[in-house]
Every structure is written in C-alpha cells, then in structure tokens.
Amino acid sequence: MLLGTRPVFKRREYLRPSYTPENLPHRDEQIHQLARILVAPLRGETPSNILLYGKPGTGKTATVNHVVKELEKVESRAPMKIRVIYVNCEVVNTQYRILATLSDVLLESLKNSRGEEFLESIDLPSKVPRTGWPTDEVYKSLLRVLDQEPQLAVIILDEVDKLVQKSGDEILYHLTRMNSSLKSSKVSIIGISNDTNFLEYLDSRVRSSLGEEEIIFPPYNGSQLQDILRERAEMSFADGVVESGVIQLCAANAAREHGDARRALDLLRVAGEMSETDGSEKITIGHVRKAYERIEQDKTVEVIKTLPAQSKLVLYSVVLLAERTPKAIVSGEVYGVYQDLCRKHRLDILTPRRVGDLISELDMLGIITAKIVNRGRYGRTKEVALNVHPIQVQAAVQEDFSLRGEVLQLSAFPARS
C-alpha cells in the first residue's frame, strides 16, 4: 500500500470464507426450522435427525454454526447439557475414525468435568486409540460415554456425501439409531450435503431416519447476493470506497455460478486487494473484472498443480511445442518431446497408448483442446491446442516438479523439420 493512501479495508477477515456472520440474510426460514427441530429434545421429545442440502456456498454450514451458537447460549436454562460435535467427513472419512473422533471429544469433556480417575473407575479409557480396536468396541464405548451424564449430543456431519461415497452408509445407520440404545442421553444427527441427490445413494432404512427432517438451501439469486455483499462490504471496507455497480457485478457473476455466496465474497475481497495493489482509494468495476480473471487463473493453476507428474510432463511438452511453432501440434510430436523430457529427468517413459489417454484427460479438464484430424496420406492423428497461458503452466509445473533450477530451454530440443 502506498504511503498516504487511505486503506481500502477496514476489517478484511469479514470477507474470508471462514468467517460466520452474526446475521444471515435470506436464511431466516432455514434458521427457524433448524432451531425448532434442535430445541425439541430439550422439552423431552425424541430428537429428529436432520439433513441439510443445497449447492456449495448457499449458507448451510453458516446456518448450522449460527443456530448452534444460539443453542449454546441457552444451555444454562436447558434441562440437560448440550454438546455439539462437528465432524468434517471429507477429512475424517471412515467409520472407525468418526466413531473414534466422537468418543474422544466426549471422553475429553467427561475427563474435564469428572477427572481421569472417574473414567478409570468405570473402565473407560481416556482416549480411543487411532487404530486397533474393533469398530463395534468403539461404538459401544461411545454409547457408554454418552450415557454417563444426561446430555443432548448434536453431531454435525459436514460433507456427508463424501463419506458415503468413500465408506458407504453403514456408519450413518448406526449413528441414526443410537437413540434407541441410550438411556439418559439423546443424539441428534445433522448431515450436511452438497449433493442434492445424496439421499438416493442411501439404504432405505438410513434414508428414512436421516431424512426425517430435510432443510433445503436454494441458491441465492442476484438480489439476495447483493444484500449479503452489501452487508459484508459495510463491515469490511472503509466508508465510501466501493463504487456503485461493484456489488451488483460481483453478485451477478456469482449468481451465474449457481448462486454461490462464497464465490461472490471471494470476488469482492480479491477486488479489494486489486485496488489495494493499484494504490487506489476506490474499488471499481475494473477491479472486479481483474479479480474475476485472477480467480479463474488461480483455479486453473490449482488444477494443473494437482495433476499427476506424468500428466504435467505431457502438458509441459505441449507448452514447449506451442511456444516453438504456430503450426498445429500433433500427438506424435507431443510424444517425442515428452520422451525427451522423461529422459532428461530420469522418469519412466510411458507408452504412446497411455500418453494418448493422458492427452484426452487434459482435454476433458479443458486445459487443452484435442481434436481428431485425418491428414490423408499423412495419417490420422490428434491436433492439440493449449487453452491456458504457458506462464500458468510453467508456474504450476516447475514449482513442485523440482526441475532443480535447471530451467527447460526451448533450444534444448531440435527444431522440427
């Protein structure tokens, strides 16, 4: 930031995805629904399991966090303890580890309130080992800890769809039926899913118990996104720095992308950062455009970075050829350069067959375009064109490929005839 320039940001963190706002515009209905369901067991009713679903960035996690905070505020007046356990199933993604995580959290809090000796006296460990126990043993100990003191355990399973994809729905079956095995405590499961068709993958018994209550989060539309952005902009930026039209543009962009509020907020934040590096005192529509490009670019670099080494090499071969010649690039040439690269870096050389598949995969990802052409006498082949800027590829490939400072020179390859 330049000296003497007024800072654009007041509190940048309010625009970060990790921040949960006090106020969630256009989610009142969902908040009330969720709160109503969660409060019921405190009045003695059997808790329901809840499934929340909606596209990414529609405020599912934020809503849950919000309601949970409210719930914890009223805990002192509630007839039983309220324990909220959050599990992100993308990280903790096996049956065993989920059960172990849940047990550990509960054991920890029991240890804090009653002391370690108490745990020993009733033959409970202070921690479930990361591996080693039979799964049903962990399950039994979870039930026992829960019943040590009357409590309402709210188990939040974020990204459950990922869990089911990876480990099946058995764990959900057990979790949703825990209430019938508990004497004094109650359990409420909240599943959060990005996948709207998620329920269809489930066993019918699980489906009916997890989907007892469903809350749907529709995508935000343009004007709703504007409301959200305006509120956050107010909190994050200095007064009057956001030029008119900026909010609208950010909202419109995100509305096109399935009403993803996270995307919209990112866009606004990056636009702010853009104006900051410009040394500007205002955030303009131009900054939003730049921010958009930047985010798109970062996305492709990210995709390339996560490619397997061999694919990177193939892609890099295309880049080298594209820089070398304006002519159409043909798969055979790509393979030639690829071989050279492999030899140079002492990597195994894959067969042309496999490299052909890798080229197709890159095509699917949109990084390159490959189309089949018949060149008569000169055979049938694939013409390959690069869809991203060579610089982006270099940035992504060279970093972790450990090209060991040995920058690949174009001159290292013989000119093609």
Add this chain to the structure above:
DNA sequence: AATCCACAGGAAGCCCGGGAAC
C-alpha cells in the same frame, strides 16, 4: 481403385497398494 500413413482407441491382462475378511 488400391494403397498406406500415423495414429485412435478398444480389449485383455499385469502389477501394485490398500482395505476387508479370515
């Protein structure tokens, strides 16, 4: 009309790591 280039892309099977079952 026949030929032939330079591959595309299907089928089958190998190899290996990881998880489940015994």
Add this chain to the structure above:
DNA sequence: GTTCCCGGGCTTCCTGTGGATT
C-alpha cells in the same frame, strides 16, 4: 498376521480410420 479382493495405472496387442497419394 495372512489372504483375498478390488481398483487404478499401465502395457501389449490389436483393429479401425479416411483422404492424399500412387
């Protein structure tokens, strides 16, 4: 612990393609 099974990455082998060339 061992065995079994599965899936993904990869190779080998193969057949197919269609227009420029002969």
